[in-house]
Amino acid sequence: MNFEYNDNTTALMDRLNTFMDKEVYPIEQEYIKSVEQAENRWQTPAIMESLKAKAKEAGLWNLFLPNEYLPLGAGLSNLEYAPLCEIMGRVPFSAEIFNCSAPDTGNMEVLAKYGSETQRKTWLEPLLAGDIRSAFAMTEPEVASSDATNIETAIRREGDEYVINGRKWYTSGAMNTNCKVMIVMGKTDFDAPRHQQQSQILVPMDTPGVTVVRPMAAMGYFDEPIGHAEVLFDNVRVPADHLIHGEGRGFEVAQGRLGPGRIHHCMRLIGCAQRALDMACSRVDSRIAFGRPLAKQQSVRESIASMYCEIEQARLLTLKAADKMDRYGNKVARDLIAAIKIVAPAMACRVIDASIQMHGAAGTSQDLPLAAMYAYARTIRLADGPDQVHMMQLGKNLIAETAASRRNEVPSD
Known part of the structure; x- marks a missing residue:
């Protein structure tokens, strides 16, 4: 390698x-x-x-x-x-x-x-061109959206239009004044097979019936000026040609979207964690406590070493997942994508938390980026699928692969 x-x-x-x-x-x-x-x-x-x-x-x-x-x-x-x-x-x-x-x-x-x-x-x-921004509306407040088949927003065909009714929240990007369009995930056929009920559709922000109810905070941060919104869709009508890739193709589109998206978050979180470690190293080398630099404290050195190891492990797993995606496609790389989505956000939470501890009160303040980084890392343990869903699916895949391997073994004489 x-x-x-x-x-x-x-x-x-x-x-x-x-x-x-x-x-x-x-x-x-x-x-x-x-x-x-x-x-x-x-x-x-x-x-x-x-x-x-x-x-x-x-x-x-x-x-x-x-x-x-x-x-x-x-x-x-x-x-x-x-x-x-x-x-x-x-x-x-x-x-x-x-x-x-x-x-x-x-x-x-x-x-x-x-x-x-x-x-x-x-x-x-x-x-x-960077002239506009956009939003993605999938999560809903009334259902467990970690199972996207629960989503209840209705997308009904009426003539040459689709009519959309539902409520979304944590719609990423929807608060920004330059956000001009949302991709909305909802159900076009409530009676179809489970993974063929969903579709994705383009909804301009200024469409009648679209109401941005309020901004949603994540760990106390509103992520201005981009933000996450609660959005109400009340008989929202858009032309039929706003549907993406056809009815019942929502899960297919989502999987095409989420594979790279999940690993991009992991990449960014490794950057957050690396900066947190760099800041910690600078801090402990210059901060005096109990008559000597924090860097002289054994517990601090052990924490720094542990932070470094965790970042390197996550970085290598990210690169391995990215390489497999490139070589064989997202579907073949699904286990590694799930693994890094489990590992990287939790790693970043631990590393950033340790850096905050070494910075004392300043680490929690608005003067340093650490608290905002921690909020981001903790949020990503839920975004694009919570840890438990990825662990459940990864475990299921690994057990099935082992069982298939056993069935294919040729008995020895």
Whole structure:
């Protein structure tokens, strides 16, 4: 197994790190304050648009879209994109600078892979240009949405339109003033086989009957200016050609979307964890307690060592999953995708928590990114499927694979 990044990846990492050092880290606190002090907290600050223009000029744009979507994206494999996504993850808001932030990445992948020519022209092109943002509406407050077959939002065909009724929450991206369209998952046929009831449909934010009820906090954070919303759909009518990939294809579309999306979150969380470790190392080397630097304390050294080991383990598992996705496809790599989705968020929670502890009160404050990073990591233990669902499915797959292997064994004489 080759553990070295190829020349293209290494060159892009150097350019991205240079951009982060020059353009992003120096304005991190300025950006956060501009959001906090804005007249409208859901309005993207002007500084973000300036950074996006610089990223485009630097050729660091749409890095997430792989080879099959050339020339729409950078044409990178999952393995090539992984370390770049990790670098972006070191600053929670920075992925947007490079047009690589959720939920837009997943929505763009859906439109690129499954969208009609009209859908791509209307929505994908402005998303790829970074001119608009989008939202993804799947989770519902009244049902256990970890089992997506529970979703009750109705998408009914009436003539040349679909009529949508239901309530969603934690609709990622829907609070932002530049969010112009949602991809909504609901049921077009309540009587069809279990995994053929669901469909996905495009709903412009300004469609009559769409009501953004309230912003939803995650661990006390509202994630301004992007946000997560509770959204009510009351007899929302959209043209029939807004349906994506046909009726009953919602699960197929979701699986095409969630494979890369899950691993992108893991990549970003490794970046969060690595930064938390770097900050911890700097902190303990300079902070004096009980007459000597914290770095002299044995328990601190052991924690630092443990943090390093956990990050390296998760990084290697992420890269292995990305490589298998590239070689054999998402379906064949499903066990590794599930494994890293279980491992990376929990790892990031532990590492960031340890860094907060070493920073004392400052670690919990708004002056450092650690608390927001922790909230993000803890939330991802639920987003795109909770830990327990992935563990249940992974365990089921492994048991079935072992049983199949036993059945195929040739008895010895």
